Amino acid sequence: MIKQERMQVIKQQEIAKQIFELTVQGGLADEMSEPGQFVHIRVADSFEPLLRRPISVASIDLEASQFTMIYRAEGRGTGLLSEKKPGDTLDVLGPLGHGFPVEEAQKKAYLIGGGIGVPPLYELAKQLNARGIETVHILGFESKQAVFYEEKFRALGDTHIATVDGSHGTQGFVTHILNELPSDFDTYYSCGPTAMLEAVQWAYPQKKGFLSYEQRMGCGIGACFACVCRTTKSETDYIKVCSDGPVFPAGVVIS
Amino acid sequence: MTDLTVKLPGLKLKNPIMPASGCFGFGKEYAQLYDLSQLGAIMIKATTVETRLGNPTPRVAETASGMLNAIGLQNPGLEKVAGQELPWLEKYDVPIIANVAGTTTEDYVEVAKAISQAPNVHALEINISCPNVKLGGITFGTDPDVARELTRAVKEVSSVPVYIKLSPNVTDIVSIAKAVEEGGADGITMINTLLGMRMATKTGRPVIANITGGLSGPAIKPVALRMVYEVSQHTKLPIIGMGGVTNVDDVIDFLSAGASAVAVGTANFVNPFVCPEIIGQLPERLHELGFDSVEELVGRSHRL
Ligand SMILES: Cc1cc2nc3c(=O)[nH]c(=O)nc-3n(C[C@H](O)[C@H](O)[C@H](O)COP(=O)(O)OP(=O)(O)OC[C@H]3O[C@@H](n4cnc5c(N)ncnc54)[C@H](O)[C@@H]3O)c2cc1C
Ligand SMILES: Cc1cc2nc3c(=O)[nH]c(=O)nc-3n(C[C@H](O)[C@H](O)[C@H](O)COP(=O)(O)O)c2cc1C
Ligand code: FES
Numbered sequence: 211m212i213k214q215e216r217m218q219v220i221k222q223q224e225i226a227k228q229i230f231e232l233t234v235q236g237g238l239a240d241e242m243s244e245p246g247q248f249v250h251i252r253v254a255d256s257f258e259p260l261l262r263r264p265i266s267v268a269s270i271d272l273e274a275s276q277f278t279m280i281y282r283a284e285g286r287g288t289g290l291l292s293e294k295k296p297g298d299t300l301d302v303l304g305p306l307g308h309g310f311p312v313e314e315a316q317k318k319a320y321l322i323g324g325g326i327g328v329p330p331l332y333e334l335a336k337q338l339n340a341r342g343i344e345t346v347h348i349l350g351f352e353s354k355q356a357v358f359y360e361e362k363f364r365a366l367g368d369t370h371i372a373t374v375d376g377s378h379g380t381q382g383f384v385t386h387i388l389n390e391l392p393s394d395f396d397t398y399y400s401c402g403p404t405a406m407l408e409a410v411q412w413a414y415p416q417k418k419g420f421l422s423y424e425q426r427m428g429c430g431i432g433a434c435f436a437c438v439c440r441t442t443k444s445e446t447d448y449i450k451v452c453s454d455g456p457v458f459p460a461g462v463v464i465s
Numbered sequence: 466m467t468d469l470t471v472k473l474p475g476l477k478l479k480n481p482i483m484p485a486s487g488c489f490g491f492g493k494e495y496a497q498l499y500d501l502s503q504l505g506a507i508m509i510k511a512t513t514v515e516t517r518l519g520n521p522t523p524r525v526a527e528t529a530s531g532m533l534n535a536i537g538l539q540n541p542g543l544e545k546v547a548g549q550e551l552p553w554l555e556k557y558d559v560p561i562i563a564n565v566a567g568t569t570t571e572d573y574v575e576v577a578k579a580i581s582q583a584p585n586v587h588a589l590e591i592n593i594s595c596p597n598v599k600l601g602g603i604t605f606g607t608d609p610d611v612a613r614e615l616t617r618a619v620k621e622v623s624s625v626p627v628y629i630k631l632s633p634n635v636t637d638i639v640s641i642a643k644a645v646e647e648g649g650a651d652g653i654t655m656i657n658t659l660l661g662m663r664m665a666t667k668t669g670r671p672v673i674a675n676i677t678g679g680l681s682g683p684a685i686k687p688v689a690l691r692m693v694y695e696v697s698q699h700t701k702l703p704i705i706g707m708g709g710v711t712n713v714d715d716v717i718d719f720l721s722a723g724a725s726a727v728a729v730g731t732a733n734f735v736n737p738f739v740c741p742e743i744i745g746q747l748p749e750r751l752h753e754l755g756f757d758s759v760e761e762l763v764g765r766s767h768r769l
Pocket of ligand 3: 426427428429430431432433434435436437438450451452453
């Protein structure tokens with residue numbers, strides 16, 4: 211069920227260059243189950259900045275009624291978010307949308323992420339491993355300074371890192387790594403920039419895949435038609451990223 | 466007991482608060498959060514004859530205390546709205562105000578005629594003011610003669626009272642209001658969004674794919690208040706006011722300026738519970754200000 215709650219900030223720290231890890235606590239976390247869902251956050255009590263910011267759930271701790279987000283402090287809203295400290299409260303709306311279907315993977319899954327698309331793959335990797343699925347993580351970042359959670363992913367399975375400037379791991383994009391890896395998996399899951407999602411779909415036309423999309427949002431719950439994309443189904447068919455997605459099967463969304 | 470009820474043509478409202486068109490879909494999403502029967506009314510998303518896919522994305526951009534949108538009247542079309550969305554809303558004890566849009570007079574007439582026959586549609590809101598569709602829409606709302614004739618045409622076929630939604634993107638809003646009054650309108654809703662732009666500073670490109678979008682949110686409240694104040698002095702038509710309402714005091718201000726009821730748009734995105742919250746706070750706030758009913762407050766600025 212979707213809730214709006216003033217959640218308690220438990221922890222906030224910078225884990226890579228401009229990348230923050232934020233943990234919050236409250237009853238809303240008890241509603242979370244699917245990896246890949248997101249929350250819509252109000253960063254100020256005033257109307258400036260006005261709109262909520264969509265941020266993915268990076269990990270869920272049901273026992274502690276907590277969840278963690280990882281985000282890049284870039285613009286106004288995420289900048290203000292990065293100033294929140296333990297003891298502060300945070301206005302959260304969620305959990306929203308439909309996440310990654312974990313039951314689709316049979317034996318081995320590739321988890322392919324780029325930049326701030328990496329965070330939701332962490333909860334996904336945890337849940338897939340809990341189901342006995344082998345996960346391989348292929349993660350792309352700008353540079354060494356922007357890399358986060360490498361060890362955490364490694365603890366769950368084979369992990370390959372690409373950086374655009376070559377300062378860590380393979381130089382280039384995740385697709386450079388994918389070219390070198392065997393295609394011995396049954397399902398892939400991906401989240402990142404649209405160009406990356408396109409390239410990944412191209413690389414594995416025969417495989418079952420699930421992709422998480424980004425769009426500018428208003429309401430975040432399906433009412434305003436801000437986040438619409440067309441689909442391959444028909445000329446008049448469309449989806450809303452916020453409420454029908456953000457995760458869709460490969461080959462569905464025209465981005 | 467504070468009396469929150471408001472009587473308007475076609476509408477017996479429990480309270481003066483309703484979500485504005487386009488900011489509440491057809492109610493389903495917000496129904497996950499609270500009981501829609503609490504609302505005074507619901508203004509549903511604009512309906513056109515055919516399914517509309519709307520504009521390319523990005524369709525929204527944040528601005529100082531506001532936002533731009535260029536959704537482009539995306540909606541499932543008359544058949545689906547009348548056949549699925551409206552029947553779904555029947556389980557709630559709340560009157561529906563159906564927002565009607567189109568590109569030609571014939572479009573408006575076709576939608577108005579059909580949708581006004583739905584049992585839970587108690588009034589129409591004719592959107593002659595959407596800034597985001599090319600052809601029609603905005604031109605209907607910026608020319609008094611065109612607005613008058615369209616009002617007449619719609620009045621002729623509608624089975625329920627007709628409210629005309631005015632555009633703020635005009636030099637003289639009073640002349641448009643008078644024209645629709647002559648055309649036989651039963652009421653006015655105002656304001657729609659103000660045409661605006663935002664640039665991506667790094668690239669110099671407009672952020673909205675449609676280039677321009679409609680400005681809404683707290684930033685436009687002063688403009689909306691001024692227009693409600695002016696129009697309410699020059700027509701006898703009741704006004705449902707909107708533009709930047711986020712809290713109970715904003716509602717008081719619109720009523721004081723001359724609105725009989727108030728719609729809340731963009732604020733639903735920021736606080737999805739804003740409508741029931743305002744409704745909850747209204748009796749106490751009225752009491753504090755020394756009023757026993759909403760109706761006593763309407764147009765009080767003109768009597769001071
Ligand atoms: C479903 C979903 C999940 C996301 N998960 C994460 C995450 O886990 N970590 C993370 O760092 N980022 C994530 N993002 C992107 C994040 O929402 C933007 O980085 C953030 O909104 C930027 O806000 P700002 O105030 O810093 O930037 P500003 O430029 O000040 O934002 C202005 C407006 O544009 C919107 N906006 C700007 N960039 C984006 C974007 N890329 N996507 C959508 N809206 C945008 C903002 O929400 C705001 O309304 C996600 C986006 C979506 C749609
Ligand atoms: C995303 C969005 C979609 C809208 N769609 C419609 C619409 O379909 N028909 C209409 O008459 N007005 C539409 N509007 C205008 C609102 O109903 C309202 O007139 C305007 O936003 C001012 O109120 P606000 O500042 O409270 O949002 C829309 C506004 C927004 C923000
Ligand atoms: S953000 Fe409003 S419909 Fe998706």
